[in-house]
Amino acid sequence: MRRFRYRCTICRTTSPVVHELADLAAESEVHRQTIHGGHIPDDEMAGQIDRLGRWYATLPPLAALYSRIADALSDLRDLKTMGHYWWASAGATLLIGGTAALALLLAATFL
Ligand SMILES: [Zn+2]
Numbered sequence: 001m002r003r004f005r006y007r008c009t010i011c012r013t014t015s016p017v018v019h020e021l022a023d024l025a026a027e028s029e030v031h032r033q034t035i036h037g038g039h040i041p042d043d044e045m046a047g048q049i050d051r052l053g054r055w056y057a058t059l060p061p062l063a064a065l066y067s068r069i070a071d072a073l074s075d076l077r078d079l080k081t082m083g084h085y086w087w088a089s090a091g092a093t094l095l096i097g098g099t100a101a102l103a104l105l106l107a108a109t110f111l
Helices: 021-036 061-077 086-110
Strands: 003-008 045-049
Touching: 003 021, 021 045, 061 086
Parallel strands: none
Antiparallel strands: 003 045
16 A cells, blocks of 8 residues: 655645545645645655655665565555554564575675
8 A cells, every 4th residue: 555645845734644646646736726826835745655654765775675564564454554563563674684684694605
């Protein structure tokens, strides 16, 4: 399940979470038309967010990977809620840590 938000940095407001790109476009368009007369606010932000409400585009690569894995695991339990389940966070940590350990082991074996 993908989640999106629109943020106007001029008004310092953030839209509710929407699940479709068309709904995100509608949120931003309605805000621009009603509040700013159709103008596009400087530094506005819009895009896909994780279950913690952070924009994926603003996360460092490893944190974005962790968040995508934890999001996918949490979505197995419940698609509509926000936040990570503790077992999803642990699973993402173990998966990334295990992959790094395996890569180190293989590198040490063949070097
Ligand atoms: Zn605004």
